[in-house]
Amino acid sequence: MEKKKLLSGIQPSGTIHLGNYFGAIKQFVDLQDKYDSFVFIADLHAITTIQDGKALSENILNVALDYLACGLDPKKVCLFKQSDLTDVTELAWYFNCITTMPYLERATAYKDAHMKAKEINVGLFDYPILMAADILIQDSDVVPVGADQKQHVEYARDTALKFNKIYGETFKLPEPLIMKNVAIVPGIDGRKMSKSYKNTIPLFGTYEEIKKAVMRIVTDSKEAKDPKDPDTCNIFALHKLFLDKDKLEELQDKYTKGGLSYKESKEMLYEEIINLIKPMRERREEYAKDLDKVREILNEGAKKAKAIASLKMKIIRNKVGVNI
Numbered sequence: 371m372e373k374k375k376l377l378s379g380i381q382p383s384g385t386i387h388l389g390n391y392f393g394a395i396k397q398f399v400d401l402q403d404k405y406d407s408f409v410f411i412a413d414l415h416a417i418t419t420i421q422d423g424k425a426l427s428e429n430i431l432n433v434a435l436d437y438l439a440c441g442l443d444p445k446k447v448c449l450f451k452q453s454d455l456t457d458v459t460e461l462a463w464y465f466n467c468i469t470t471m472p473y474l475e476r477a478t479a480y481k482d483a484h485m486k487a488k489e490i491n492v493g494l495f496d497y498p499i500l501m502a503a504d505i506l507i508q509d510s511d512v513v514p515v516g517a518d519q520k521q522h523v524e525y526a527r528d529t530a531l532k533f534n535k536i537y538g539e540t541f542k543l544p545e546p547l548i549m550k551n552v553a554i555v556p557g558i559d560g561r562k563m564s565k566s567y568k569n570t571i572p573l574f575g576t577y578e579e580i581k582k583a584v585m586r587i588v589t590d591s592k593e594a595k596d597p598k599d600p601d602t603c604n605i606f607a608l609h610k611l612f613l614d615k616d617k618l619e620e621l622q623d624k625y626t627k628g629g630l631s632y633k634e635s636k637e638m639l640y641e642e643i644i645n646l647i648k649p650m651r652e653r654r655e656e657y658a659k660d661l662d663k664v665r666e667i668l669n670e671g672a673k674k675a676k677a678i679a680s681l682k683m684k685i686i687r688n689k690v691g692v693n694i
């Protein structure tokens with residue numbers, strides 16, 4: 371049986387953290403054998419917030435390095451950069467013309483930005499439509515995303531339905547793939563780990579930076595001897611990402627019995643993090659020595675993704691009527 375097609379994008383918005391890894395990247399790595407996988411760097415989306423050319427191009431290369439370091443295998447995954455597929459922006463335009471403003475005004479991301487009284491650019495407002503184009507141009511079956519991006523996949527489905535209704539059957543409907551147990555990774559303050567909350571643990575920071583972030587995890591003021599509640603402990607919540615069932619139960623016992631200090635729990639967590647990232651850091655250093663190789667991987671990926679997109683665009687242009 372032919373493999374289903376998976377597609378997902380990640381914004382090149384600076385250094386990646388544990389939340390990105392457990393919330394997204396790890397899924398791509400785990401799924402790369404099961405699906406025909408396409409993963410891209412959403413640089414066009416990033417321009418809605420990053421308007422510093424030098425920073426953007428550095429971020430793009432960095433995110434490519436991060437992905438390769440985390441275990442994405444370019445032999446299995448088509449890794450490319452969104453802006454290499456100019457067809458996507460053309461398709462987004464066709465979608466724009468069948469999308470109403472009130473419909474986009476209902477997007478949570480837009481509403482959040484609006485509530486914060488930020489000046490919202492048209493690109494940000496239109497974000498879900500560009501994303502719909504990313505997804506639909508490749509005939510994607512599944513889109514692994516964090517829970518916060520689920521609505522965007524719904525926008526892609528709605529847009530496909532609308533286009534199909536107006537122009538006839540053209541797009542298949544993608545499914546969001548949300549992994550329940552990894553959907554939300556808590557940050558060091560217990561809220562969702564997110565750069566905007568400044569509560570992240572960096573994946574490829576220096577060991578000192580990682581240690582510092584771990585040591586800053588917010589706890590209550592119970593002393594070592596006191597029994598502690600694992601269910602409300604931010605450190606414990608992070609241990610869950612690393613420990614198997616037995617080890618986790620062992621730790622849970624130590625929490626409820628008392629005798630383990632938060633500091634010790636943090637030190638254990640630090641070790642768990644380091645064990646995970648050590649081989650990744652080594653791989654990252656290897657790739658960083660050969661950036662031309664990374665560029666080559668992205669170019670090869672773009673070629674493959676472009677070939678699919680341009681076939682699809684022929685059909686779309688015929689339907690829209692711009693072919694004469």
Ligand code: TRP
Pocket residue numbers: 377378379380381412415500501504505513514515519522
């Ligand atoms: N909006 C996604 C994010 O910020 C990135 C993204 C852009 C994406 N286009 C996509 C994800 C298409 C999945 C499919 O995380």
